[in-house]
Amino acid sequence: MQNNDWWKGGVIYQIYPRSFMDSNGDGIGDLPGITAKLDYVASLGVDGIWLSPFFTSPMKDFGYDVSDYRGVDPLFGTLDDFRALVAKAHELGLRVTIDQVLSHTADVHPWFRESRQNRDNAKADWYVWADPKPDGTPPNNWLSIFGGSAWTFDSRRQQYYLHNFLTSQPDLNFHNPDVRQAQLDNMRFWLDLGVNGFRLDTVNFYFHNAALTDNPPVPQGGAKTLGAPATNPYTWQRHVHDLSQPENLLFLQDIRRLLDEYPGATSVGEIGDDNPLERMAEYTSGNDKLHMAYTFDLLNTPRSPEYIREVIERFRSIAGDAWPCWALSNHDVVRSATRWGAEKGAEEGADYAKVILAMQMALRGSVCLYQGEELGLPEAEVPFERIQDPYGIPFWPEFKGRDGCRTPMVWQQAPQGGFSEVEPWLPVDERHLALSVAQQEASEDSMLQAMRRFICWRREQPALLKGDLELLQNTGEMLCWIRRTPEQALLVAINLTSSELTQPYTGPVTLLQGHGFSGTVVNEQIVLPPYQALFAEI
Template sequence: MTKASNDNWWRGGVIYQIYPRSFADSNGDGIGDLDGITAKLDYVAALGADGIWLSPFFKSPMKDFGYDVSDYCDVDPMFGTVADFRKLVDRAHALGLKVMIDQVLSHSSDQHPWFVESRSSLTNPKADWYVWADAQSDGTPPNNWLSIFGGSAWQWDTRRCQYYMHNFLTSQPDLNFHSPQVQDALLDTVKFWLDLGVDGYRLDTANFYFHDAQLRSNPPRGRPDGEDPAVNAVNPYGWQWHKHDKSQPENLVFLRRLRALLDQYPNTTMVGEIGDDDGLARVAEYTSGGDKLHMAYCFDLLGTAHSAAHFRSFVQRFEEVAPGGWPCWALSNHDVVRVASRWGSADKPAHPDLLRLGAALQMSLRGSPCIYQGDELGLPEADIAFEDLQDPYGITMWPEFKGRDGCRTAHPWAKDSADLGFSSVAQPAAPWLPVIEPHRALAVDVQERDTGSLLHFYRALLRWRKTQPALVSGTLSVLPAHPQVLAFVRAFEGQQVLCVFNFSDTAALWDIPAAYTAFTVLTGSGLVDAPRAGHTLQLAPWGGAYYRLG
């Protein structure tokens, strides 16, 4: 089959993630919607993004806020209609923005008609569409697999007197990708939205599609230390090596089928979310060869570590394991604590200069940057009281892990509005999560008026980056280690850009390698030029600079 043309807009393009429930509310019910997003697309275009990624808006009982789909080919009424989605796509395209949507293929809602039929008997036409298994002789689950949200990954069902598998909530049964019928049905749902004009997909849990057909138990890992609540002592999910419940070889075969479908549509792309014991290696595997994912991301930039040594280690390793792969780099998303709090503390968000430096690093790495709504404003994590929590993950893991609500509060558009301008009607209902008072001073209208704000910095950085081919498309070469400074060179078609970042709260001296005899300041990025004494740069705390070599 002949492939459609692809202009590779995604290769180095900047993606802006929108969480629909929390971006903009057009009808005053306290929940964001598609028309609200459409009305705010000018803001995204002005930021300098190339495309948007919409978290799920499909029909759903909302047990996991849209990541539990009950109809893959319809819009949930709380967000609008399919016609509203078409209007959104048309407006985005008129502004030069591509539209990517979140596709949740590994599991559905237990209210999806497929599962309702599957659980009805052992012999119905969809009996094998989900992962069912008999109990062991003592009545316990088939193996030791665990749910990310806590407890066993197996739920007993009295209709079939069998267990079904769920990697997440019990209301999110896993589809059985070993069934060709399941694969075909899911590919049909992907085609539905492609035919409506979407430009690509973010694939939720892209390495979770297949399970070990023999249902072998995972080997023990022990109680690991780690900064991510999902892999430390709070949650026993991290106490196993996940050898058999995900990242199976058959996954690659399905990804090739999925890629072949997208390749029939011009200028489309996919980015996969990878949660694996060795995320970078899996990203390399899933993006190699040009026949699977276009891009993938793991969680290396989504932790608390932000030292030069940390960044240098993972950048260098990625270049070693995935020289032909294409990553997607995010500092935050809808599943993790916001970067301003992760890199700071609960009481004191990260210094504004550090947030600027983090953005500059993100825009300078080889790959495609993804900005989560509010990162461009420097929003800190919201502190949500237990009685206000909505996230089932946080409710289960409270108090050591408060879940994901803190990064999902309403986008602050207007400082002096009671709901921060979240709704466009006169007397709206309160937003679905509480208004966060510390966000008022960071609202869009405040930062619009302040030319020194983080929002203006992001706009200048993204605008300038488009003029630097080496940063958009070039290779990356990491320079020798320094205790405070991360430095690398991006190169493309004769242009070489030296990127130097001081990831410490004290000033640093950094010697430009002798091989670079000619270097000039590249202005316009928003970063302040680092003074030079010969071949030595004098970098301010949380300071960085760009130079053109040659």
């Protein structure tokens, strides 16, 4: 636990508490359930965990609507349960990062209850309030990601309040220094409890344009880059005034100064932006803002070698000393095994799922691994009558929401997947049962065992942890790059296709073993069977 640079090149395992392990038989995962399964998480060879929200909340957005930043919701346990979780994680050598939803609160938060009473109370300016236009319509054209206007009228103040998400998630006014300080104090509370860092939800949403300028439309034929379904009108605007404002950089520096008081503490920011890689570079450069950030560039549908190469090239051209954190799946998007491999058969799909994770872990940066990803779980089918996600219901059926990636973790091939003794809050997909932890632990050839071997092997390769990346050109369908540190240079080659690929490569190579892939070099040719990789010292 003395490695303060642990996050750089590290693998962070994301846990969605509602769906990880139910310890008390109410059908909802909880903190004691997580603690009971930390030995399994540690066995994967990961460096730490990230816990999605477990704070006190009305749960209209399943914890991303916080009503007490320092409380544990009774659904998940108590503050003592959290202390026990941190102690067990640290005992196992795992760092603990937790979500911080700073940009908005629940509408039942005491701050908002006071703010909405009138225009001259102590919290009157803690949220984003604005007068209607003369005709009574909202102050501008900003939209909510969850559908409709980003403004809701409040009869008491005779004003609109801003909400980038649900109407029950009012946005805080970060132009107010008291708001900024209150959130820094809330973060300090968790750092004092032993937390090792934060995943910062919607980190570029804190500030808004104070003049409330309308957003321009996306030009006809222009790319829609934000992490929302194309059917959502939110993607029809260029979001130049409602998020990613220049003042945000100063607040990120405030956060960094706080974290620097706690050796080894880190931060990873979630960025949804029209120019996501540029924003990632801006937010993580200079060693004075975020430690890491991730975008939706690898969390969307494009998955061709050309697209991945373009993402790598674009980031390299703007990154400087910026440090990314790459994710292929999380609690907001269709699982990568389905999103990138839906057309593949079961056996082919398993091989594909392995090689895309190997590719992710061979990029320059850190890694977020979402629970169940190590099992190769496909997106679960959740019937409409069981949908819980407030984002999915209004856009059904073109967009089915996020429940399919949030279904319970499968521990055993048993009723409810060993997650709970009762019907869980979301149904267990029958296809998941054969991929349970117990089933895969029993097979040396399973996805789980392959990922465990690869993660542990990767930890011994300095170039994969912290090395620079040089992309090799003109390699066609094969992805090729070199990772380099002063003590090691590694050639990496990845085949994401169903065909054998070859590529000329001259120069001495020493093939590495122990990573589980079968790529080789024959007569100055890299030879990669379908869904295979090569790792060689050069």
